Amino acid sequence: MTRPSPDEQGLAPSVDTTVSVQDRTAQTKRYVDLYFTHFHSHWPILHRATFSIPDEPPLLLQAVLMIGLWVSEKASARQAAVDLHQKLGLWGREQRQRPLPRPESLSLSSLVRVCLRTNVFYYPSMLERYHDVDSMACxxxxVEEMGRLGLAMYKVCSLRRSGNSDDIEGRLLQLSDLQYPVPDSRLLWDAKSDLELSQLLQLEAGRERLDARDMANWISVCGTVLESGSERWSL
Structure with a gap:
């Protein structure tokens, strides 16, 4: 049986029915903008130019809104962020159909375990997800967002390790798990539109680049350069 989404379970942020649709849309956009203004610069996981509020998966949009609510620094908004975090966490734990005695420490290792089991960070599998897609930009x-998610998760795992090592339970992500090339240049990532990105990708296609399919160019192999080299990626 298909499980209901967070929206269907009432896990989306509560909606004030006295507020007009236009005002709710404006509020949503405001918190999404706050996410990209304050969070995105430190954790550039989502492609800003192509993020579309009406088209994003509800769970992803709610996660973005949760962070936007929190960084607004308004007491009421932060409480709404905490409430949404708890509801989404509850929904996520129900998907696993088993109790989690310590959700804060186990949720990260559980996410890592799922990603590794399903080859989320394995380059051929990343490409296979789009085998029937014609748009080069899409x-x-x-692939770029998935790669940046992997590096963000690695950073979180590294921060987790730097804490009390005796308090770590389960498997945490290692650079050797990131079996894909280093994310592309900021020039491509900071494209302001689909059209600009498509044009830049066409230009890049005519230039000599590292072979992304060559395992020697994957983070899992050259990760020590990523960590200690002079050119560090933004995460």
Whole structure:
């Protein structure tokens, strides 16, 4: 049986029915903008130019809104962020159909375990997800976002390790798990529109680049350079 989404379970942020649709849309946009203004610069996981509020998966949009609510620094908004975090966490734990005695420490390792089991960070599998997609820009964005998510998760795992090592339970992500090339240049990532990105990708296609399919160019192999080299990626 298909499980209901967070929206269907009432896990989306509560809606004030006295507020007009236009005002709710404006509020949503405001918190999404706050996410990209304050969070995105430190954790550039989502492609800003192509993020579309009406078209994003509800769970992703709610996660973005949760962060936007929190960074607004308004007491009421922060409480709404905490409430949404708890509801989404509850929904996520129900998907696993088992109790989690310590959700804060186990949720990260559980996410890592799922990603590794399903080859989320394995380059051929990343490409395979888009085997029936014709748009070069769409494929690039999807693979790039997944790669940046992997590096963000690695950073979180590294921060977790730097804490009390005796308090870590389960498997945490390692650079050797990131079996894909280093994310592309900021020039491509900071494209302001689909059209600009498509044009830049066409220009890049005519230039000599590292072979992304060559395992020697994957983070799992050259990760020590990523960590200690002079050119560090933004995460």
């Amino acid at each position: 494929i690039w964005i999807g």
